[in-house]
Amino acid sequence: MPLSKTDFIQYLNCPKSLWLMQKKPNVYPFGGFSEYAKKLAREGYLVEGYVRQLAEAWDNASEFSFQRVFETDDGLYAKVDMVRTRSDGLMDLYEVKSSTSVKDSNPHNQLKDAAFQAIAAKRAGERVGSIFIVHLNKAYVRAGNVNPEELLTFADETARVNALLAETEAEIEDALALLQKNEIDEGSCTCLMLGRAQHCDSFDYFNPTVPKPSIYSLPRIGGAKLQKFVSEDRFDLGEIGLDEVTKLQQPVLRSYKDGQPFVDAADIENFFNVLHYPLYFLDYETYASAIPIVDGLSPQEPLPFQFSLHVLDQNGGLTHHEYLADEAEQPWSLIEALEQAIGPTGSIVVWNKTFENTQNKNMAARFPDKADFLLGIVERTVDLMDVFKTGYVDIAFDGSTSIKRVLPVVLPDLTYEGMEIADGTAAMDGWAKMLAEPDADKRAALRKSLLEYCELDTLAMVRLLEFARGIIVAS
Ligand code: SF4
Structure with missing residues (x-):
């Protein structure tokens, strides 16, 4: 060959x-x-x-x-x-x-x-x-x-x-x-000494005795500590002491050892203490391409084309707003739709604020007229993901804080399964297909799938926040 x-x-x-x-x-x-x-x-x-x-x-x-x-x-x-x-x-x-x-x-x-x-x-x-x-x-x-x-x-x-x-x-x-060679040592591989981000899909084949979950489920495990555990043949979380791991890793380990989710109600309460109503649950979808698809963009520069926004008022009233670009264009209309929906006060709740804030800052740089509004959003943004990093952690998350991993464990009735579009990459691809689709019915179907997917992202945040509130109330 x-x-x-x-x-x-x-x-x-x-x-x-x-x-x-x-x-x-x-x-x-x-x-x-x-x-x-x-x-x-x-x-x-x-x-x-x-x-x-x-x-x-x-x-x-x-x-x-x-x-x-x-x-x-x-x-x-x-x-x-x-x-x-x-x-x-x-x-x-x-x-x-x-x-x-x-x-x-x-x-x-x-x-x-x-x-x-x-x-x-x-x-x-x-x-x-x-x-x-x-x-x-x-x-x-x-x-x-x-x-x-x-x-x-x-x-x-x-x-x-x-x-x-x-x-x-x-x-x-x-x-x-x-x-x-027709034979090599298939008994292990060098990624044993590296964190999970480095592992390829062949890890399980070469390391069949590593249990699941394992030390690789500990967030950001690596370096000397990982090498120590591996050299001592300690892959099972049961063999790791709480005093041997970082603060970020402790909740995962505690959940494993206790056989139930780790809960720190005070940590969750701290999150609620910084919230101001109404709450705006925001999620963007973006498209990046080698060849810029609209004027004003550079190669590989992300273009926000969609948002979903759930607004929760102090009395529990929930409204939904959304925007999806029907053609490739700079996000002027998207920003204006956001301005219509987001009032001057209230927290912006996102999942993984680095992503949303990057979009807001990029748009602020591109549209100076809208910079005050967009940078104001950045100032008001809180990251719900933090709650599920340190306040409520289930070993079933397997060390991940992706909403796609957390949601099915915490709220199994809300699921992305079976959706035509079920992740950000599929949304990017779906939008490109929608723009290119000449058949009106097929285009409408793609549009519907995109809207459903993005809406679920923000509805999931609303429900996860309710779940977290329930923990405080019960504590
Ligand atoms: S996990 Fe994959 S990439 Fe890493 S050493 Fe093993 S086979 Fe190679």
């Missing part, structure tokens, strides 16, 4: 994972090609299209060719996005990326990526000249039709890639040698 560039990058990130994928595909946890992955692939083609458009307009256009394949006798397979065959016999290589800078470290080291391509081209008999990484220009702001010349940055990375060639050659040999 040939070693492709994608395989090689996987090898650099984790040799065992590549081995398992190639040698035991029947047990390798292939994820489906997610909607998000499809979007990235589509965007990659779009960016390549602009590179092609640009190159074909150059005086020396005939020197360029695209998707050039190099296959070598020792098993390398490379497809280079664009090559230039120069009159001096050298070949320049161009790797096209949808990022806004050249990435030079794992998990996707684009310099190594280019080094692999250069080595494959050389082994296939080419004399390689310059090596470019073509990426998006972060400073580009769309104004009318996309201007490929301004959109793209041609970074000459010849020197940095050449400096990596010897090292990359050795790594390629190691990768090829690994793939010759």
Whole structure:
């Protein structure tokens, strides 16, 4: 089986994972090609299209060719996005990326990526000249039709890639040698020493004796402490003392040891003490793309296109407001709809305030006329997620504070299951599909799904707050 560039990058990130994928595909946890992955692939083609458009307009256009394949006798397979065959016999290589800078470290080291391509081209008999990484220009702001010349940055990375060639050659040999082996140590893998964010889907295969939940369910576990637990073969939370973990990890461990949720009513009360009515439960959906879809946006800059807002007054009255853009546009109408719905006083309740506040600050920077309103929202924002980080923690959350993880445990009657659109990535994809959908009925169905999903996000917050209030009342 040939070693492709994608395989090689996987090898650099984790040799065992590549081995398992190639040698035991029947047990390798292939994820489906997610909607998000499809979007990235589509965007990659779009960016390549602009590179092609640009190159074909150059005086020396005939020197360029695209998707050039190099296959070598020792098993390398490379497809280079664009090559230039120069009159001096050298070949320049161009790797096209949808990022806004050249990435030079794992998990996707684009310099190594280019080094692999250069080595494959050389082994296939080419004399390689310059090596470019073509990426998006972060400073580009769309104004009318996309201007490929301004959109793209041609970074000459010849020197940095050449400096990596010897090292990359050795790594390629190691990768090829690994793939010759029919057996490796499948009894564990190096991610035992790393927190869960680093684990891939093969973790369970290589570490079948690690229980669930385990020490990896402790939030932000890592470093010397994790290494100590692992070296002492203590993976079970029952073997970990409360005095051995951080304040943030203690609620998770307490819940495990007590066999019931950890509750700190005083902590929850502190949250309620800073609330001012009416309460505005707010959630945004955003769309980011390699090629900005509206004027005024830069590559990969998020565009808020939807919000859901539940308003809870002091007497328990609940009203719902929502907005969903019917076309790709700057969020003027969205902001105006928010201004209509959000009064001058009252707390803004969100889940993970970093995300919502980032959108508000970005919009404030883009629309100075609305800055007072949007930055005022930032000032008034409280994060309901904090309650489920330290005030009420169930081991069934498995160390996560994602609302998608908390909600089914705390309020199993409220569920995202079975929804046409059930997470932020699907919402982003659903909105793009809605805009492109010519059939009115299908478009209306997508619109309905988007509205239902976002509404559930804020209704879930309302209900989770009620749940937290119930704890205080009962205490
Ligand atoms: S979990 Fe194991 S197989 Fe997966 S990346 Fe980490 S070391 Fe590799």
